[in-house]
Amino acid sequence: MSAPFRNAAGGLIDRARAVRFTVDGRPYEGFAGDTLASASLANGVRLMGRSFKYHRPRGVFGAGVEEPNALYGVGEGGRFEPNTRATDVFLYEGLTAISQNCWPNLPFDIGAVSQVAAPFIPAGFYYKTFFGGPRLWKVYEHLIRRAAGLGKPPQHRDVDRFNHRAAFCDVLVVGAGPAGLAAADAASAAGARVIMVEQDRLAGGGFLRDPAMAGGDDGLVWAMAVATRVKAEGGRVLSRSTATGFYDHGLLNVVQRHVEPGQITRDDGAAQTLWRVRARRVVLAQGSLERPLLFSGNDRPGVMLASAARSFVTRYAVRPGALAVVAGCDDHADLTARVLAASGIEVIAVMDSRVGGRVVAALGSRAVTGAIVSEAGRSRTVACDLIAVSGGQTPTVHLHMQAGGGLAWDAQAGAFAPTTARQNQVSVGAGAGRQGLEAALADGWRAGVEAAQDLGLSRPMGARPRGAAARPTPTVSGCCVTLTDGADAKTAFIDLQNDVTAADIDLAGRQGYRSVEHLKRFTTLGMASDQGKTSNLLGLARMAQASGVTVPQIGLTTFRPPYTPVTLGVLAGEAVGAEAAPRRRLTLQSAHAAAGAVWQPSGYWSRPRAYPMSGETSPQAAVREARTVRDAVGLTDVSTLGKFEVVGPDAVAFLEIICATSVAKLAVGRGRYTIMLREDGIVADDGTVWRLADQRYLLTSSTGGADTMAHRLSYARRVLTPRLQVMVTAVQECWVGIAVAGPNARALVDQATGAAPPRHMSVAAARLADQPVWLLAASYSGERAFEIYVRSYAAQVVWSDLERRVAAAGGRVYGLDAMDLLRIEKGHIVTGAEIDGRTCPYDLGLTKMLRKGGFIGWAGLQRRDFQRPNRPCLVGLDALDGVLPEGAMLLPRAGAAPQGHVSSAGRRVTGEGAIGLGLVASGPDRIGEVMIASSPTRRLQGRVRLTAPLFYDAEGARYVD
Amino acid sequence: MMLIACPHCGPRAHVEFTYERTMDAILSVDVDPDTAVAILFQRENPRGPSQELWRHTYGCRSWLRLTRNTVTHDLAEVVAWPPA
Numbered sequence A: 001m002s003a004p005f006r007n008a009a010g011g012l013i014d015r016a017r018a019v020r021f022t023v024d025g026r027p028y029e030g031f032a033g034d035t036l037a038s039a040s041l042a043n044g045v046r047l048m049g050r051s052f053k054y055h056r057p058r059g060v061f062g063a064g065v066e067e068p069n070a071l072y073g074v075g076e077g078g079r080f081e082p083n084t085r086a087t088d089v090f091l092y093e094g095l096t097a098i099s100q101n102c103w104p105n106l107p108f109d110i111g112a113v114s115q116v117a118a119p120f121i122p123a124g125f126y127y128k129t130f131f132g133g134p135r136l137w138k139v140y141e142h143l144i145r146r147a148a149g150l151g152k153p154p155q156h157r158d159v160d161r162f163n164h165r166a167a168f169c170d171v172l173v174v175g176a177g178p179a180g181l182a183a184a185d186a187a188s189a190a191g192a193r194v195i196m197v198e199q200d201r202l203a204g205g206g207f208l209r210d211p212a213m214a215g216g217d218d219g220l221v222w223a224m225a226v227a228t229r230v231k232a233e234g235g236r237v238l239s240r241s242t243a244t245g246f247y248d249h250g251l252l253n254v255v256q257r258h259v260e261p262g263q264i265t266r267d268d269g270a271a272q273t274l275w276r277v278r279a280r281r282v283v284l285a286q287g288s289l290e291r292p293l294l295f296s297g298n299d300r301p302g303v304m305l306a307s308a309a310r311s312f313v314t315r316y317a318v319r320p321g322a323l324a325v326v327a328g329c330d331d332h333a334d335l336t337a338r339v340l341a342a343s344g345i346e347v348i349a350v351m352d353s354r355v356g357g358r359v360v361a362a363l364g365s366r367a368v369t370g371a372i373v374s375e376a377g378r379s380r381t382v383a384c385d386l387i388a389v390s391g392g393q394t395p396t397v398h399l400h401m402q403a404g405g406g407l408a409w410d411a412q413a414g415a416f417a418p419t420t421a422r423q424n425q426v427s428v429g430a431g432a433g434r435q436g437l438e439a440a441l442a443d444g445w446r447a448g449v450e451a452a453q454d455l456g457l458s459r460p461m462g463a464r465p466r467g468a469a470a471r472p473t474p475t476v477s478g479c480c481v482t483l484t485d486g487a488d489a490k491t492a493f494i495d496l497q498n499d500v501t502a503a504d505i506d507l508a509g510r511q512g513y514r515s516v517e518h519l520k521r522f523t524t525l526g527m528a529s530d531q532g533k534t535s536n537l538l539g540l541a542r543m544a545q546a547s548g549v550t551v552p553q554i555g556l557t558t559f560r561p562p563y564t565p566v567t568l569g570v571l572a573g574e575a576v577g578a579e580a581a582p583r584r585r586l587t588l589q590s591a592h593a594a595a596g597a598v599w600q601p602s603g604y605w606s607r608p609r610a611y612p613m614s615g616e617t618s619p620q621a622a623v624r625e626a627r628t629v630r631d632a633v634g635l636t637d638v639s640t641l642g643k644f645e646v647v648g649p650d651a652v653a654f655l656e657i658i659c660a661t662s663v664a665k666l667a668v669g670r671g672r673y674t675i676m677l678r679e680d681g682i683v684a685d686d687g688t689v690w691r692l693a694d695q696r697y698l699l700t701s702s703t704g705g706a707d708t709m710a711h712r713l714s715y716a717r718r719v720l721t722p723r724l725q726v727m728v729t730a731v732q733e734c735w736v737g738i739a740v741a742g743p744n745a746r747a748l749v750d751q752a753t754g755a756a757p758p759r760h761m762s763v764a765a766a767r768l769a770d771q772p773v774w775l776l777a778a779s780y781s782g783e784r785a786f787e788i789y790v791r792s793y794a795a796q797v798v799w800s801d802l803e804r805r806v807a808a809a810g811g812r813v814y815g816l817d818a819m820d821l822l823r824i825e826k827g828h829i830v831t832g833a834e835i836d837g838r839t840c841p842y843d844l845g846l847t848k849m850l851r852k853g854g855f856i857g858w859a860g861l862q863r864r865d866f867q868r869p870n871r872p873c874l875v876g877l878d879a880l881d882g883v884l885p886e887g888a889m890l891l892p893r894a895g896a897a898p899q900g901h902v903s904s905a906g907r908r909v910t911g912e913g914a915i916g917l918g919l920v921a922s923g924p925d926r927i928g929e930v931m932i933a934s935s936p937t938r939r940l941q942g943r944v945r946l947t948a949p950l951f952y953d954a955e956g957a958r959y960v961d
Numbered sequence B: 001m002m003l004i005a006c007p008h009c010g011p012r013a014h015v016e017f018t019y020e021r022t023m024d025a026i027l028s029v030d031v032d033p034d035t036a037v038a039i040l041f042q043r044e045n046p047r048g049p050s051q052e053l054w055r056h057t058y059g060c061r062s063w064l065r066l067t068r069n070t071v072t073h074d075l076a077e078v079v080a081w082p083p084a
């Protein structure tokens, strides 16, 4: 296949390796070393996208990560990557790309009619719509949803693997251009451990675009030599690796691509690695990015950055046009004109703003066909298909600013450059506002030497590399940020990706937006996926000009990570799917599995939800299991409860600080229900406390609250009561807890232990299946019940023994769902439902249990709001229509404001009908009242009667001794 | 992510630690209600040095007092708390 715009020789491409790729299904061919952009240009493809808001035709504008226009969806299925910059994906065999933001296809985009409607979508449309409140939002939402976002999200599960690596180094060098290479060379030679990262696939930076000599050799040869030297000294050189964020204490995120977007990984390896690099010194050599010029139609395909035009010509041997106009504000224009001319492009005109040469307008629609240029006040029209623009250089200061560094305004360059550093960072080269190759090399070398010396290393042997450019290089950066006289501000684009024009900035100013933060939100300037790399300064300058102030007075928005878009998968790394969170296995997991458990996630645990028998659904099983507990006996695993041993002469004093209930009166061998408060008086958790011996207590807490409770106990012990003589030990996993509940439980435990079981709320040591156990007589279900605590290593034999005895007594295992039905019927509250981080003891009917003071949370509980009479308080809910959705609002009548909610819902174990617990304003005073339980999102609604929170055995006769 | 020099374990990544509260927000058990409310709900949010209680929760689990600059995240001091 012929590539009409490819020069016959030159470039850093491998002409021996043709690479086939497709764009929107059309086949093309390029060479290894090409980007999707350069290969497309070589094939004469100039239209590479449609703009976000107006669907204007767009071509490639840059040649690197700054590209705002040429975005494609790359790859297929589980490797599809949207919004991939054509300039930042290197060709591989079989690459597939699809164009974005257009329908039915790129050349004939129906959405382009919104160009006609452009005046109706002014800047601030989104901003003011949000301001307009929910009513307007409802009108516009579907329009905005359809238009919002670039590209399409992937539709398939990501099939690639990603991993994380941690690394440490003395000196991290970001950017392998002349300055970065010199810094890495110096630091490495001085003996520092160096990591150098480069987002490109090749080292060399500016040498890749503008060939030059360095260190007595061709710049690229020298670059390779430096990389080899750094590696030989034990350093690392990571290519295709972008430092995306600079965080605290010298930590940087570096995202390394092992394959290109959409490409299949080799040997099933990771597609990308996230390096977490902790560096003692950081040298930032990120270079600079060129700014566009402001004129009518400056977004037309064929208008591109001068640096990009040179890059296509020199690195890729591609002519991005045949007839060129070059426009700039400093010597970059002259350099570009020479490079283009040498490659066979005819340069029609060079417009240098320093002598009044400006482009007024680009002509053409789907491609540039000409330009109106103006010199010394006289304008003329020229035919051209390429307009290379250079509005000055902006140092890339993103990482410097993320690391808290300061910036100073350089009026000559029209840009901010780094000044003060907060961390151990230094910026060098073009990224520090230095100009010219010699300055970059000297700057980098000095930074490398100083970093090494800071770390106590000696000066490196050898001298700094000298450079010599092949063509005269600019030594003074100019700046041109003004709109050309006679140009139309409405088609002079500042932010190409978000379609923000000079007129939009002006409108913001007229509407009184003076702060840069407001400007940004009003116009969406710089908020697209390119984060305003080419546009931010132009926007600020336009606003400063309109307001009659300087750019520093306008200010600068904060640069936040990531520097370039990052695949979410690489941030997750290996923590996906089953590995997303730690898994905690129950000691008795295999026993539950053998009994046919259906599992329920519970924090990091998986607990048996129910044990359906053949033909049973899980909810049917839960009811059957619960009825077995009411009628005979059931067996369940309660090992996940938090368990703490509190031992020592001051054990009781410590527990009285933790618990809001009385502990001091507890006799040896007795236990009781308890609650623990937060310092603000809200209930944190509930549990039980047992006196095992004179100075030895066992405290239990809820499964979900176990880890928090461990932390709270440590705080109370170490920080609040360091002088108490008490030891607090988390024994959660030492003991397996097995509950036996039901009318047959007592006889069963009697037989199993050969001793009289303890009375209700008593504890005794016993032997069961020849193992020492603690027997705790406590009832959660409302039936006579025992919690049997056995050391984990002996749990299996005890469980098996009990399972056999339970079966013989007409019972079976029961799971979490049955437990929930039983406790709701008995009116027991639970952490997570009624203990919801908003309820105090008064709200939950626990007032009588409270001590007079001396416990954590007493002071907070004295707050006036807790005495408010209409606080939501615990009630029972009896469904009148058979419907009781958990979480539903409780309304006094249809259409009224909610006065509470359903915190737990289930069904009666004994008898039929739905019951639940709820929190209702002044609830206990409203028993008997009928309310409406309404869940509009689930379209469920039904009447409920408020009752006392107790539906079963109000007298507690079931466990009277 | 900060690098916190635990006096027992050496420099470890921030993710191993949990922030508890500023030192002046440690409520004694017998605090009176007005003081509790002031400390819980009307605390200073200083810009600059801040004395804070942290815990090396996913390490040695000991409690630490950090002197942290809330602007720069500079850690002037990390000591075991309470002092022995």
Ligand SMILES: [Zn+2]
Pocket: B006, B007, B008, B009, B010, B056, B059, B060, B061, B062
């Ligand atoms: Zn530690």
